[in-house]
Amino acid sequence: AKAAGRGIYRFFEPEMSARVQARRRMELGLRSAIANEQFAVHYQPIVNAKTGAVVAFEALIRWYHPERGLVPPAEFIPLAEEAGLIPEIGLWILKRACRDATAWPTGIRVAINLSPLQFQYRNLVGDVEGALRQSGLCATRLDLEITESLLLQNSEVTLSILHDLKALGISISMDDFGTGYSSLSYLRRFPFDKIKIDRSFISDIGETSESLAIVKAIIRLGEALKMNIVAEGVETIEQKSLLCRVGCQELQGYLFSRPQPADSIEAVLQRISFD
Numbered sequence: 001a002k003a004a005g006r007g008i009y010r011f012f013e014p015e016m017s018a019r020v021q022a023r024r025r026m027e028l029g030l031r032s033a034i035a036n037e038q039f040a041v042h043y044q045p046i047v048n049a050k051t052g053a054v055v056a057f058e059a060l061i062r063w064y065h066p067e068r069g070l071v072p073p074a075e076f077i078p079l080a081e082e083a084g085l086i087p088e089i090g091l092w093i094l095k096r097a098c099r100d101a102t103a104w105p106t107g108i109r110v111a112i113n114l115s116p117l118q119f120q121y122r123n124l125v126g127d128v129e130g131a132l133r134q135s136g137l138c139a140t141r142l143d144l145e146i147t148e149s150l151l152l153q154n155s156e157v158t159l160s161i162l163h164d165l166k167a168l169g170i171s172i173s174m175d176d177f178g179t180g181y182s183s184l185s186y187l188r189r190f191p192f193d194k195i196k197i198d199r200s201f202i203s204d205i206g207e208t209s210e211s212l213a214i215v216k217a218i219i220r221l222g223e224a225l226k227m228n229i230v231a232e233g234v235e236t237i238e239q240k241s242l243l244c245r246v247g248c249q250e251l252q253g254y255l256f257s258r259p260q261p262a263d264s265i266e267a268v269l270q271r272i273s274f275d
């Protein structure tokens with residue numbers, strides 16, 4: 001709706017000011033959310049498609065707003081980006097998720113989402129090194145997930161940061177693959193270890209042969225480029241068996257588990273190992 005353009009709102013002054021005020025209130029709330037301990041990180045397992053074993057957990061931030069309750073990240077991350085709060089929030093997640101992961105079995109990795117702005121505002125490589133050092137987590141257990149929107153911006157700087165992160169032993173995943181404009185050229189240019197196929201392709205692989213054909217092609221591409229393929233948003237047994245049949249290596253979705261708080265990880269591991 002915000003893309004509708006400014007001019008449109010000229011005729012709706014009262015509505016606009018109500019909206020702007022609501023945003024300001026949210027922004028003020030966000031500014032104090034870390035100090036007030038309103039953020040939490042939840043974790044969703046990623047499983048090996050063949051063995052069913054948990055190979056990683058993806059860290060997903062949650063905001064418990066005192067009046068509004070749980071605010072989804074799709075709502076507040078863009079606001080945090082606009083308000084310049086991403087460096088601080090991003091660093092908080094990084095530290096928290098690395099620390100939480102040290103309690104897990106050492107074969108299990110942690111995947112953390114990075115906002116493109118984290119590549120601009122701060123010494124990202126230094127922050128990541130610091131989070132690893134403080135937590136004692138081994139760099140080889142960390143996956144960083146980035147989206148194409150990052151690659152649209154200043155690619156020389158981005159590329160050098162990605163190489164520095166890889167030099168530490170960290171893996172880089174391309175998130176939401178297939179939803180952007182020029183994914184294929186990015187695969188050639190950037191050093192990805194993993195490709196995460198966007199949920200939109202997975203959700204109808206059972207219904208349309210086109211989606212299944214695309215997923216198969218991405219898996220072949222991953223084999224050729226030596227990149228692991230993760231399917232996200234797996235919700236049904238039918239999707240799971242189709243993905244296993246076409247050779248997808250890793251699966252993630254509500255079928256296995258919804259994102260869970262850190263203190264439920266042990267229970268999630270127990271349950272999945274007996275499935």
Ligand code: C2E
Binds near residue numbers: 044073074093253254
């Ligand atoms: P994402 O990185 O693509 O994360 C996957 C989203 O899909 C998560 O939503 C997850 O809960 C949801 N999901 C997982 N499995 C299923 C499924 O089987 N069905 C359906 N319908 N949904 C599923 P969530 O947690 O609401 O996060 C939304 C987005 O917010 C994330 O998309 C990511 O772009 C962003 N985000 C979340 N946490 C962080 C963070 O710590 N930092 C940054 N920069 N962005 C974050």
Ligand code: CA
Binds near residue numbers: 113175
């Ligand atoms: Ca992600």
Ligand code: CA
Binds near residue numbers: 176232
């Ligand atoms: Ca994703």
Ligand code: CA
Binds near residue numbers: 199
């Ligand atoms: Ca997504």
